[in-house]
Amino acid sequence: MRVVAPNACDMSDPAAFPRLLEILRAPETPRVWSLLVTIFGDLAQEKDATLSGTALGRLTAPMGIKPEALRVALHRLRRDGWIESTKTGRTSHYSLTGAGRRESAEASPLIYGPEPRESEAALVIAEEDIGTADWVRVTPQVALAPGRVSVPGAFVTEITRDTSLPDWIRAKVCDEDLCAACSGLAARLGAFQVDMQTAVPLSPIERAILRVAIVHGWRRVILKAPLLPDHVFPEAWEGARCRERVAQCLASLPRPALAEIEST
């Protein structure tokens, strides 16, 4: 199934792609519907972009996803209004719905962009208990909020890179598990970068699969983290390192055109 086109240098190494994919493998098997969200978000977010069932099979099989599991996940995402499908002959073509595209677009700056909200954060002390979902609750009446907030009746003080924030407050921003997941990804990405330095040219579908594996790993970390600048996270948080490596890795794996993926 794997095809490496011989190129000018002819340094073809059939083990390179499986090794690179193995390096990126997270400790937990990805949930298939979640992986599909990553695939559509990374490869087919544009309006009118579609992926055939065949292409989706080729993208997911190397990650150990069985065809039956793929079918179930596609059914679930269609039922949830995330994707829709059309049929041409015996082939199904899947694309994001308007809602799925909107949510993908909303997450994209976090996944592909620089540090959120730059260095801005605020500590808010309110008279009543703070229940805002987007904020990190520090005590019942104290929260960390992203950006420059103005809250009527609350005391607000800016938190900059130079603010000394005690560890117990940082620990509320991100628990040890998420810090560990982030460090694990940073390590895998670092190993991936080393291996990529000597890797042979990869096929479009291989590039697509590796991109998806990278984006999926990062999504699972960064979308669980609060929308706050890195400097309020615990010392152990390697979000900045991960973000940088994700950007470098994706730059080394140009996104293939959909036609390339379909025609592999």
Added chain:
Amino acid sequence: MRVVAPNACDMSDPAAFPRLLEILRAPETPRVWSLLVTIFGDLAQEKDATLSGTALGRLTAPMGIKPEALRVALHRLRRDGWIESTKTGRTSHYSLTGAGRRESAEASPLIYGPEPRESEAALVIAEEDIGTADWVRVTPQVALAPGRVSVPGAFVTEITRDTSLPDWIRAKVCDEDLCAACSGLAARLGAFQVDMQTAVPLSPIERAILRVAIVHGWRRVILKAPLLPDHVFPEAWEGARCRERVAQCLASLPRPALAEIEST
């Protein structure tokens, strides 16, 4: 009992002193032992300074204190180790003990001095409940502290004159009753200053009594207030105005020598 020495200007007005004392009268009758603490603190704080029972009677009678109440209060203060007494013939001479002098000296900067700790205050957010007596608790884990504090493990942010502090936090610094007591005193001191502009010269004992009335009124306000700069108090707090008027009034009533009080 009242003696006004005729002076060069001879503008003697026998009603002036009772009127001035009446202006200063607080809504509540002072507790005698507390008034004695004021008297010793203002007139006889120096080491070896004594006041005779006779002089104490002359200082307190115009405020409506009966001899019997004076005797009871003197007994209580002696029992509590605040004052001690020696006898010369039939006359008792009272003076502060070492402890009484130390506590008086400790309160003096607050009573006679400028705004405490200048403009410095800090907001402290601690991991555990804050139980420090000197601080103002804002929420169980948030407190206002005077000066520049450094608390291991706590988040500390400086509160300056320019910090926007919401009303509900200011309200924790000082309740409405104390704000009202402060405003009442500010008003009495203002009226006193107006009346003093046309007042005749006062005798040493009259100056002493008026000083005691002023200092006692101010003590009852400022020693109940937390040790924090005025700018974190509620809008209604007239502490700065009171402090200024107290200083002006006391400057217009030079402290008599003990010998002048005793010989009146």
